Amino acid sequence: MKIIPYSTITQWYQEEYSQEESESVYGSPQEHLLKFYDVLASYPDLKTVLDLGCGDGVDMISLAERGYHVTGIDQSGEEAVLYRAKQKSLDNVNFITGDITSYPFDTQSYDSVLCSGVFHLLSAENIELVANKAKKALNPGGLIYLDVVANMKRVFRESAEEFTYSGLANWSAQQAQDFFTRLFVDWSVLELFSFHKEADWPVKEGPYPIDPYHWSADYVCVIAKNSPA
Template identity: 30%
Template structure:
């Protein structure tokens, strides 16, 4: 399944899977630590159903948000109305978007960039760096793939209520990683999958050097110190 089809299919269950309301509050608290007092604008690359964009809007920023899944964007628009957030949403492949504005903060959270080949990630970061204001930051969150054992399938998490059960996991075939989601509801089951690209810390460090930008590394959005066994890899680029 190509990546956009994967997320279009996933969209109907996505907000339940991430517990949207709780996730929104957590993102507001976390992103508030990132935002500098003079920040006014933000760009969300891979916005999904809008949780990060809405959090940034609630923190007082003017937000543009992009995702390649039309169904995700439709839900993001619904969520923005529900949570009273004014956001400019756009359907676009992140590898094709042309950035014509400057931003104080550019975010790509929730493992978005792991859906994209590294050569294209390199282009995205280069474009983002050129689109930062002088004190701006680029905040990236992906899975710390170096901490995932590859001898068997790896369960990321399981969500279950009285309507649906959703299991998110990684499976491994030779050098490839597949992101698989098993969905069971009304006694019906289906699995959807898409290929992942396990970007490493060293690759992001090379991007910092190539683009002459600073890099800080954390284990989560609370900006705790990164360790080899951290679940996530959080990168903060700055000028």
């Protein structure tokens, strides 16, 4: 299997998310995130959301349109996110440029924390680190959504060669489920679900630092709630 330097991922996201007026990569929230939206809406007292690894802000903008005060953090994408917020006259969107593995989040500062489509791009050590930081950032009685893109297989479309990026956890679905079970052992797990997905990447043409490829994976998703104070 070919190993590609992790720096390629960083380069890709910097190029994709630095385009202020570009459309979101996904266009609209993905179906598994809509399930989280529905659960969040069932707790009307929860008003603030922290989106870890927010990317191009598709979930930030969608949640802000629903009335939540949303803070997102990522290493790039501020211009694109704030541009879309301005276009929609949203003043409840805040972007922090930073690395989620090292940024010092305040303890008990948000009613809800979201981290989606991120953990498969981290080492096992950093998955653990970010997940625990997310828990600490949550207010008592708050809601958290996390997912792991597990059993990931990437194959270049032209050469049919399988590859991966260096330094990633590359968890199986069982490893992800076991991790979430351990992580939320003292919490109320409201949803723990999984599904299979395949897609071509990138989803649109552009001068990307990697050849087009096809990927398949099993998403493992959890929605959990901690105890009120």
